[in-house]
Amino acid sequence: MVGLSVGEKHFIQGGIAQDLRSDGRKRLTYRPISVETGIIPQANGSARVKLGATDVIASVKAELGKPSPFQPDRGKVAIYVDCSPTAAPIFEGRGGEELSAELSAALQRSLLGGKSGTGAGIDLSSLSIVEGKICWDLYIDGLVVSSDGNLLDALGAAIKAALSNTGIPKVNVAASASSDEQPEVDISDEEYLQFDTSGVPVIVTLTKVGRHYIVDATSEEESQMSSALSVSINRLGRICGLTKRGGAGLDPSVILDMTSVAKHVSEQLLNNLESEISAAEACEEES
Amino acid sequence: MSSTNTSSDLSSEMEVDAFRRLFPLRFHERHLLESIRPDARPLGKARDTSLALGAVASAHGSALAKIGCTTMLAAIKMEVMTPTTESPDEGCIVIDFHMPPICSPIVRPGRPAEAAPVVSKQLSDTILSSGMIDLKELSLVSGKAAWMAYLDIYCLDADGALFDAALLSAVAAFSHLEIPVVSLNDDGRVVVVSEEDAGKLEKEAVNKEKRKLKLSTISFSLTCILHKNYILADPTAEEESIMETLMTVVLDSSFQLVSLYKPGGPVLACTSAIQDCVALTRQRVKELQKILNEAISDMEVD
Amino acid sequence: MFCSTILTPHALIHLHLLPSLQAPAPRKILRTGAVNSASGSAYAEFGNTKVIVSVFGPRESKKAMMYSDVGRLNCNVSYTTFATPVRGQGSDSKEFSSILHKALEGAIILDSFPKTTVDVFALVLESGGSDLPVVISCASLALADAGIMMYDLVASVSVLKIGLGLPFGLGYAFQSLEARQFWIPEVSSVVHGVSGEEESYQDGSLMITCMHLLVMRITQLTITGEWSTPKIHEAMELCLDACSKLGKIMRLCLKETASASQE
Numbered sequence: 007m008v009g010l011s012v013g014e015k016h017f018i019q020g021g022i023a024q025d026l027r028s029d030g031r032k033r034l035t036y037r038p039i040s041v042e043t044g045i046i047p048q049a050n051g052s053a054r055v056k057l058g059a060t061d062v063i064a065s066v067k068a069e070l071g072k073p074s075p076f077q078p079d080r081g082k083v084a085i086y087v088d089c090s091p092t093a094a095p096i097f098e099g100r101g102g103e104e105l106s107a108e109l110s111a112a113l114q115r116s117l118l119g120g121k122s123g124t125g126a127g128i129d130l131s132s133l134s135i136v137e138g139k140i141c142w143d144l145y146i147d148g149l150v151v152s153s154d155g156n157l158l159d160a161l162g163a164a165i166k167a168a169l170s171n172t173g174i175p176k177v178n179v180a181a182s183a184s185s186d187e188q189p190e191v192d193i194s195d196e197e198y199l200q201f202d203t204s205g206v207p208v209i210v211t212l213t214k215v216g217r218h219y220i221v222d223a224t225s226e227e228e229s230q231m232s233s234a235l236s237v238s239i240n241r242l243g244r245i246c247g248l249t250k251r252g253g254a255g256l257d258p259s260v261i262l263d264m265t266s267v268a269k270h271v272s273e274q275l276l277n278n279l280e281s282e283i284s285a286a287e288a289c290e291e292e293s
Numbered sequence: 294m295s296s297t298n299t300s301s302d303l304s305s306e307m308e309v310d311a312f313r314r315l316f317p318l319r320f321h322e323r324h325l326l327e328s329i330r331p332d333a334r335p336l337g338k339a340r341d342t343s344l345a346l347g348a349v350a351s352a353h354g355s356a357l358a359k360i361g362c363t364t365m366l367a368a369i370k371m372e373v374m375t376p377t378t379e380s381p382d383e384g385c386i387v388i389d390f391h392m393p394p395i396c397s398p399i400v401r402p403g404r405p406a407e408a409a410p411v412v413s414k415q416l417s418d419t420i421l422s423s424g425m426i427d428l429k430e431l432s433l434v435s436g437k438a439a440w441m442a443y444l445d446i447y448c449l450d451a452d453g454a455l456f457d458a459a460l461l462s463a464v465a466a467f468s469h470l471e472i473p474v475v476s477l478n479d480d481g482r483v484v485v486v487s488e489e490d491a492g493k494l495e496k497e498a499v500n501k502e503k504r505k506l507k508l509s510t511i512s513f514s515l516t517c518i519l520h521k522n523y524i525l526a527d528p529t530a531e532e533e534s535i536m537e538t539l540m541t542v543v544l545d546s547s548f549q550l551v552s553l554y555k556p557g558g559p560v561l562a563c564t565s566a567i568q569d570c571v572a573l574t575r576q577r578v579k580e581l582q583k584i585l586n587e588a589i590s591d592m593e594v595d
Numbered sequence: 596m597f598c599s600t601i602l603t604p605h606a607l608i609h610l611h612l613l614p615s616l617q618a619p620a621p622r623k624i625l626r627t628g629a630v631n632s633a634s635g636s637a638y639a640e641f642g643n644t645k646v647i648v649s650v651f652g653p654r655e656s657k658k659a660m661m662y663s664d665v666g667r668l669n670c671n672v673s674y675t676t677f678a679t680p681v682r683g684q685g686s687d688s689k690e691f692s693s694i695l696h697k698a699l700e701g702a703i704i705l706d707s708f709p710k711t712t713v714d715v716f717a718l719v720l721e722s723g724g725s726d727l728p729v730v731i732s733c734a735s736l737a738l739a740d741a742g743i744m745m746y747d748l749v750a751s752v753s754v755l756k757i758g759l760g761l762p763f764g765l766g767y768a769f770q771s772l773e774a775r776q777f778w779i780p781e782v783s784s785v786v787h788g789v790s791g792e793e794e795s796y797q798d799g800s801l802m803i804t805c806m807h808l809l810v811m812r813i814t815q816l817t818i819t820g821e822w823s824t825p826k827i828h829e830a831m832e833l834c835l836d837a838c839s840k841l842g843k844i845m846r847l848c849l850k851e852t853a854s855a856s857q858e
Contacts, residue, residue, distance in 0.1 A: 115819045119799065119819060119821060126821075240821070244822060249817055250697070253814070255702070255805070255814045256813045257812065257813070258831060262831070265824065350643055351677055364630075368675070368677040370676075389676070391675075391676075393716070394649070394671060394673075395633065395636070395717070396630065398632060398633070401714075447675055449629070449630060450630045450633075
């Protein structure tokens with residue numbers, strides 16, 4: 007972890023209390039976001055998001071698969087996050103495993119909705135091809151290249167950008183008579199369907215330091231946290247998932263207050279992110 | 294033997310608990326001299342034993358066995374499989390013994406207990422070789438379908454005599470087992486009929502109603518510790534750790550020897566010791582038969 | 596059946612939070628001291644969900660661990676092979692282990708056992724829905740039974756949200772009083788008999804773990820599915836209420852065990 011002296015700790019805490027953080031930001035200001043899309047040609051969609059010194063990559067790979075018997079009319083999505091050993095010394099060896107598992111679970115909770123699949127940010131029914139027979143399986147992989155705090159928000163943004171960059175090939179199903187056989191499919195090389203990402207939420211993490219909470223904490227600030235609340239919020243202002251980190255207990259009213267602050271912040275973040283994504287895509291098309 | 298002398302000198306002054314910790318062997322031997330054990334049992338007596346059938350609702354047969362503090366939970370799940378070509382009219386039993394980390398301070402997650410595979414092997418040897426279950430009874434359609442019975446035994450609390458408790462729970466789970474109703478579907482495949490459908494769907498029920506498995510003979514076991522000239526029946530974990538020579542005798546319901554297991558140890562058993570162990574096991578088998586029958590009749594009343 | 600051997604009658608506690616609408620409330624049992632060889636343990640049965648938690652320690656940390664002036668907490672949740680309707684592998688649940696860790700660490704006074712580790716191991720004997728909240732509540736009882744210093748017991752409760760057209764056609768389950776009554780017993784176990792299946796129909800879930808002695812302190816909160824803010828308020832209120840009821844019952848359970856051992 008970050009080794010800080012008592013003076014440094016005091017400086018960070020004092021700054022947050024006075025609404026002026028050590029990098030000059032206010033408590034509820036994000037670091038500048040930069041988005042790059044289409045960086046991995048082999049993937050169906052990919053994006054790289056930089057949030058200050060935090061640098062993450064997300065890629066989306068679509069494969070044909072068989073839907074689960076419980077939800078025959080839906081596709082499947084798997085989210086997995088890996089922490090590169092280059093990102094921080096503690097990720098070397100098996101050190102990153104626990105964090106990877108935690109981030110993967112938090113992203114799944116935020117993006118995939120309830121077990122029935124409703125309320126998911128990613129519209130799973132749009133991934134169905136032939137009910138009960140074939141569907142698209144989306145493999146979403148996140149990679150943490152460099153870590154300077156707030157990994158979850160950055161990964162959430164990168165996945166949103168990667169999904170809007172994703173083109174899923176059009177599939178023509180040969181009309182087969184028998185109901186038992188697996189229908190034959192023809193994957194088009196030219197026609198792609200753009201993936202609808204309007205429902206994909208953004209994740210806002212509020213980190214509680216002392217009595218105040220801040221967004222987009224750097225790893226120095228994260229080392230001072232007592233607890234953190236990650237809320238994923240969609241366009242409609244609805245909460246799609248919530249994860250609490252840190253051991254310290256929170257008062258219920260504080261949690262409700264934090265969710266409403268997160269909701270407020272999410273609007274700006276969403277607008278900001280969407281304009282960055284469209285700028286990145288325009289840039290990609292030009293080149 | 295200076296240490297022994299000091300300890301005997303100390304024993305009059307020390308508190309009992311401290312003496313027990315510092316000189317465990319002497320502590321136990323002093324009890325043995327009086328023909329009694331630290332938990333107030335005579336040497337040849339087993340701990341209180343109880344049995345409850347049907348502890349797990351999600352399994353086809355299950356039982357919870359308790360011998361003293363040692364607790365075992367056994368559950369059987371039945372699945373339909375295709376029998377092997379060598380024995381087309383026989384089913385199959387898979388036995389697994391687990392020691393999860395909750396059962397004992399020496400078991401840690403990710404590092405399985407040493408005793409678990411040993412007990413697992415002993416159990417499958419005893420159950421499969423004693424002819425307790427006729428594997429032909431598990432056949433459904435010769436060459437096409439047969440039952441695969443998965444027997445999983447979990448040790449919930451390990452306090453000695455693990456094999457005895459595991460065997461008791463396994464035997465009880467088999468006597469609680471109800472083989473589900475199956476029928477052939479249109480493709481000729483065997484499907485399990487759920488309870489609601491059983492009334493209306495009388496297509497070709499392979500076995501008409503839930504039935505019990507016939508157990509041709511039931512085996513029970515008793516583990517004894519051999520220490521010097523003493524024989525201690527049904528040891529606790531503490532006794533097992535201090536006095537190392539164990540002997541397990543398995544007898545079937547007509548008191549015939551199924552298996553005898555003495556995995557080495559510093560005490561070399563003479564013939565009379567073995568005979569004494571077998572005699573103790575005979576007594577114990579009678580007790581256990583009574584307990585099992587009571588558990589079965591209790592369940593039928595419910 | 597099960598309870599008659601593993602549970603002694605005086606410690607049987609049946610919690611009836613509210614009479615349910617459709618079926619008799621599922622059986623609920625909490626008891627401490629289920630495993631003799633552990634420092635502390637507890638058994639919980641909520642409907643079909645059956646859980647045993649053992650606590651070991653404080654004991655020596657693993658050799659490879661660095662020196663630490665506060666105690667360590669090590670959690671592990673595993674399932675039996677017959678816990679689920681389809682025979683499983685009896686594997687460890689990494690996600691549950693990490694949530695259990697986070698839910699408990701805020702309540703335990705780690706300073707009270709420096710350099711050592713407390714191990715909390717849970718085994719789900721049978722999964723009937725709401726496994727995780729039952730594991731967490733049961734683990735906190737087991738910690739108390741082991742005499743580990745805690746700020747307070749933690750109780751955990753989850754609610755599900757079920758949309759229109761699903762099993763009971765209640766719409767958003769929290770909207771009507773009828774639904775409210777329906778959900779309260781559901782809160783601490785899963786719906787009457789249908790249980791585990793019910794969970795696969797859910798549109799969303801909310802799980803709260805909290806301490807409740809002087810002031811409410813939420814140590815762990817997870818939400819899945821799409822929720823509007825008022826719904827979250829309502830669900831949280833419901834959960835907190837159920838948590839404090841469950842907490843009272845857990846306290847009662849400890850008191851009964853203590854008075855039984857004195858006799």
